[in-house]
Amino acid sequence: xxxxxxxxxxxxxxxxxxxxxxxxxxxxxxxxxxxxxxxxxxxxxxxxxxxxxxxxxxxxxxxxxxxxxxxxxxxxxxxxxxxxxxxxxxxxxxxxxxxxxxxxxxxxxxxxxxxxxxxxxxxxxxxxxxxxxxxxxxxxxxxxxxxxxxxxxxxxxxxxxxxxxxxxxxxxxxxxxxxxxxxxxxxxxxxxxxxxxxxxxxxxxxxxxxxxxxxxxxxxxxxxxxxxxxxxxxxxxxxxxxxxxxxxxxxxxxxxxxx
Numbered sequence: 001x002x003x004x005x006x007x008x009x010x011x012x013x014x015x016x017x018x019x020x021x022x023x024x025x026x027x028x029x030x031x032x033x034x035x036x037x038x039x040x041x042x043x044x045x046x047x048x049x050x051x052x053x054x055x056x057x058x059x060x061x062x063x064x065x066x067x068x069x070x071x072x073x074x075x076x077x078x079x080x081x082x083x084x085x086x087x088x089x090x091x092x093x094x095x096x097x098x099x100x101x102x103x104x105x106x107x108x109x110x111x112x113x114x115x116x117x118x119x120x121x122x123x124x125x126x127x128x129x130x131x132x133x134x135x136x137x138x139x140x141x142x143x144x145x146x147x148x149x150x151x152x153x154x155x156x157x158x159x160x161x162x163x164x165x166x167x168x169x170x171x172x173x174x175x176x177x178x179x180x181x182x183x184x185x186x187x188x189x190x191x192x193x194x195x196x197x198x199x200x201x202x203x204x205x206x207x208x209x210x211x212x213x214x215x216x217x218x219x220x221x222x223x224x225x226x227x228x229x230x231x232x233x234x235x236x237x238x239x240x241x242x243x244x245x246x247x248x249x250x251x252x253x254x255x256x257x258x259x
Contacts, residue, residue: 001093002019002020002023002047002093003091003093004019006047006091007019007046007047010046010047013246014243014245014246015246018243018244019047021242021243022046022047022048022049022239022242022243023047023048023049024049025048025049025050025117025118025242026048026049026050026051026052026095026115026116026117027043027048027050027051027052027116027117027118027119027120027238028051028052028053028054028111028112028116028118028119028120029043029051029052029053029054029119029120029122030054030055030103030111030119030120030121030122030123030132031054031055031121031122031123031124031146032053032054032055032057032069032079032080032083032122033055033057033063033066033067033079033122033124034063034066034067034124034149034222034224034227034230034231035122035124035146035149035227035230035231035234036055036120036122036146036231037067037068037069037079037083037231038068038227038228038230038231038232038235039120039122039146039231039232039234039235039238040053040083040086040087041068041086041090041231042231042232042235042236043235043238043239044086044087044090044091044094045090045091046235046239047091048094048239049093049094049095050094050095050096050097051087051094051095051096051097052096052097052099052111052116053080053083053084053087053096053097053098053099054080054099054101054103054111055078055079055080055083055100056100056101056102057078057079058076058077058078058079059074059075059076059077059078059079059082060075060076061075062219065222065223065224066222066223066224066227066228067227068086068228069082069083069086078100080098080099080100081098081100084096084098097114099111102125102128103123103128103132104127104128104131104132105131105132105134105135108131108132108135112139112141116141117142117241117242118142118143118144118238118241118242119132119136119141119142119143119144120143120144120146120234120235120238121133121136121143121144121145121146122146122231122234126171126174126175126178129145129175130175130178130179130182133145133163133175133179133184133188134179134182134184136188137179137184137187137188138184142189142241143188143189144189144190144191144234144237144238144241145163145175145188145189145190145191146190146191146192146230146231146234147166147169147171147172147175147190147191147192147193148169148170148171148172148192148193149193149222149226149227149230150220150221150222150227151197151220151221151222152193152195152197152222152223152226153195153223153226154193154195155225155226155229157193157194157195158191158192158193158226158229158230158233159191159192159193159194160189160190160191160192160233160237161189161190161192162186162187162188162189162190163175163176163179163186163187163188163189163190164176164185164186165190166190166192167194168193168194168195168196168197169192169193169194170197172190172192175188189237189241191230191233191234191237193226193230
């Protein structure tokens with residue numbers, strides 16, 4: 001049963017039919033870190049009926065500046081377990097599936113043995129990210145992919161668009177290149193920033209030494225405001241794939257339409 005009172009404010013904006021649809025919606029979030037933890041938070045509060053959460057990592061001290069799940073009682077715990085508890089505290093009626101693993105090509109079929117309406121990719125490692133995107137596109141699955149949120153300070157530069165339209169984002173550049181090598185040129189809806197990185201103050205980014213899962217990586221500066229906004233924008237884009245947003249015709253207001 002839907003708790004109408006908990007979702008009253010959302011229903012006032014999107015309508016009763018949208019709330020009913022969200023209650024029947026299943027969304028998968030891959031990566032529960034700086035961006036993904038905020039994605040899960042937003043989806044749980046919007047009334048999504050089922051969430052599949054995927055991550056292999058545990059919460060550490062270095063996560064505290066930007067990750068929603070990084071609080072003292074969760075230190076050293078699996079992110080999936082902490083996220084499931086958080087979801088239950090927001091809405092115990094949400095169905096939660098946990099996959100405590102690094103999602104990639106070899107286990108993609110296992111993770112998606114059961115259908116999902118939308119995938120939100122919040123993976124920060126290049127190889128697994130590209131593998132998941134490739135599998136999702138070739139299987140014609142709806143996906144929202146989060147590009148690089150680190151080293152950014154200007155929230156007004158965060159935008160959305162197809163992977164073919166992305167610019168000024170090193171991670172998106174590497175993703176585009178690898179997807180093109182596999183015959184994928186478009187079809188990935190992205191959240192990214194067009195903010196120019198000051199390369200005088202950071203090490204040059206390369207495919208070989210950056211965004212590689214399981215390898216030692218250079219620590220990268222980030223702000224919780226930016227990573228959080230990335231997550232909430234990604235959650236918003238995921239919802240737009242399953243429900244109709246109203247059109248706001250008044251001056252200065254954006255028009256939101258189903259993707």
